[in-house]
Amino acid sequence: MDIVNNKRSADLFSKAQNTIPGGVNSPVRAFKSVGGTPLFIKSAKGAYITDEDNKSYLELINSWGPMILGHAHPAILEAVQGAVNNSLSFGAPTSKEIDIAELICSMVPSIEKVRMVNSGTEATMSAIRVARGFTGKDKFIKIEGCYHGHGDAFLIAAGSGAVTMGVPNSPGVTEGTAKDTLLAPYNDVDKIEQLISENKDEIAALIIEPVPGNMGLVLPTNDYLKKLREICTREGIILIFDEVMTGFRLAKGGAQEVFDVIPDMTTLGKIIGGGMPVGAYGGKAELMDYVAPAGPVYQAGTLSGNPVAMAAGLAMLHHLNDNPSVYTDLAAKGKKLVTGIQAALDRKNLPYKVTLLGSMVCLFFTDKEVNNFADAQTTNTEKFGKFFHAMLDNGVYLPPSQYESWFMSQALTDENLDEIIAAVNASLDSIEA
Numbered sequence: 281m282d283i284v285n286n287k288r289s290a291d292l293f294s295k296a297q298n299t300i301p302g303g304v305n306s307p308v309r310a311f312k313s314v315g316g317t318p319l320f321i322k323s324a325k326g327a328y329i330t331d332e333d334n335k336s337y338l339e340l341i342n343s344w345g346p347m348i349l350g351h352a353h354p355a356i357l358e359a360v361q362g363a364v365n366n367s368l369s370f371g372a373p374t375s376k377e378i379d380i381a382e383l384i385c386s387m388v389p390s391i392e393k394v395r396m397v398n399s400g401t402e403a404t405m406s407a408i409r410v411a412r413g414f415t416g417k418d419k420f421i422k423i424e425g426c427y428h429g430h431g432d433a434f435l436i437a438a439g440s441g442a443v444t445m446g447v448p449n450s451p452g453v454t455e456g457t458a459k460d461t462l463l464a465p466y467n468d469v470d471k472i473e474q475l476i477s478e479n480k481d482e483i484a485a486l487i488i489e490p491v492p493g494n495m496g497l498v499l500p501t502n503d504y505l506k507k508l509r510e511i512c513t514r515e516g517i518i519l520i521f522d523e524v525m526t527g528f529r530l531a532k533g534g535a536q537e538v539f540d541v542i543p544d545m546t547t548l549g550k551i552i553g554g555g556m557p558v559g560a561y562g563g564k565a566e567l568m569d570y571v572a573p574a575g576p577v578y579q580a581g582t583l584s585g586n587p588v589a590m591a592a593g594l595a596m597l598h599h600l601n602d603n604p605s606v607y608t609d610l611a612a613k614g615k616k617l618v619t620g621i622q623a624a625l626d627r628k629n630l631p632y633k634v635t636l637l638g639s640m641v642c643l644f645f646t647d648k649e650v651n652n653f654a655d656a657q658t659t660n661t662e663k664f665g666k667f668f669h670a671m672l673d674n675g676v677y678l679p680p681s682q683y684e685s686w687f688m689s690q691a692l693t694d695e696n697l698d699e700i701i702a703a704v705n706a707s708l709d710s711i712e713a
């Protein structure tokens with residue numbers, strides 16, 4: 281099969297490697313696990329992305345989630361253009377920060393108070409610090425294959441780019457740091473109980489992607505999230521939902537709204553910035569009042585609450601809050617896409633597994649159910665790589681890793697979805713010939 285001819289992207293990638301480690305500013309972009317040259321992008325509009333070789337693709341990355349309305353949405357652009365005229369940063373409070381905080385508190389069930397930061401990584405690092413400061417305990421439980429950004433304590437059995445690059449446990453994380461991160465498989469309540477009894481009264485928090493999208497898309501089974509809530513309440517452990525991916529994507533109130541399970545703290549990112557670099561963490565007021573300057577847990581940021589980023593985020597959240605039909609519309613698009621993919625698999629009698637929740641989708645190249653990270657790691661990543669390139673040849677740009685969710689945008693039309701389904705059929709024909 282041809283790897284798409286990307287002359288200018290290839291030249292840029294070669295040049296980038298002279299001055300940027302691996303030629304990219306985030307590892308999963310490098311196409312390392314699928315082979316070939318990453319596409320260098322110059323613009324995007326609606327459901328399409330255009331590369332430096334002037335080829336346009338329908339795409340299912342959407343900046344790894346934020347572009348839920350599609351690229352260059354007029355409401356977001358207008359808000360950003362309005363904000364930049366007033367300067368780019370003040371390092372002082374603005375009224376927009378109150379507006380976005382009030383909106384987040386009204387949309388996300390668990391959040392009574394919220395602190396804005398610049399990335400999902402900052403949000404999760406800060407939330408764990410608050411949990412430790414509040415409880416006076418050091419250890420926390422992390423779920424294998426969940427990715428919470430690149431904070432040291434989380435780079436243990438981390439999913440996403442880390443596992444894509446084969447380094448789920450990163451060098452540079454000290455043993456001292458790693459010993460306080462306790463690991464349990466997703467969808468396994470017994471292991472959580474075991475960790476708790478082995479570390480009685482030593483665990484500050486349990487952090488989880490309620491619906492993991494960083495080991496591919498995996499769904500909770502058997503009231504798993506409700507049981508975690510019960511256990512954490514019983515044991516005085518702070519339950520943190522990392523909704524950087526699922527927040528404002530699965531519903532206005534994220535996975536916690538969909539599954540009706542209210543964590544003590546929530547971390548947010550991606551959609552909350554409308555495409556600008558933003559994160560946030562929030563939760564019960566008694567926990568958030570532990571954050572400086574209200575309380576003793578220190579956390580700060582020169583550009584936190586940046587006025588341009590707040591304008592983009594506010595426009596995005598207002599749009600989602602005022603148009604709940606976005607979610608029914610996206611769910612219908614997700615259903616159509618997955619029905620088409622399943623029909624393509626059935627036509628060729630292929631046993632691969634498709635997962636879907638709302639507008640998050642994944643195709644695992646395995647004949648086994650995928651319920652946790654260990655299952656995800658048994659999938660055929662080589663075949664995924666072939667499929668990825670076949671899809672590119674057929675005009676569709678997927679996340680370049682088996683361990684990532686596909687994100688749909690509202691800009692995808694019915695015709696676009698038919699084109700993607702046709703590309704899936706053609707790609708399966710070429711790789712399963």
Ligand SMILES: Cc1ncc(COP(=O)(O)O)c(C=O)c1O
Pocket residue numbers: 398399400401402404427428429430489494522523524525549550559
């Ligand atoms: C669930 C989850 N948490 C945290 C992060 C870290 O966010 P960021 O990349 O903005 O630092 C990501 C994505 O990277 C994520 O998917």
Ligand SMILES: N[C@H](C=O)CCC(=O)O
Pocket residue numbers: 306307308309344427440441494525684
């Ligand atoms: N899975 C990651 C975040 O959600 C993908 C983004 C990245 O690591 O660059």
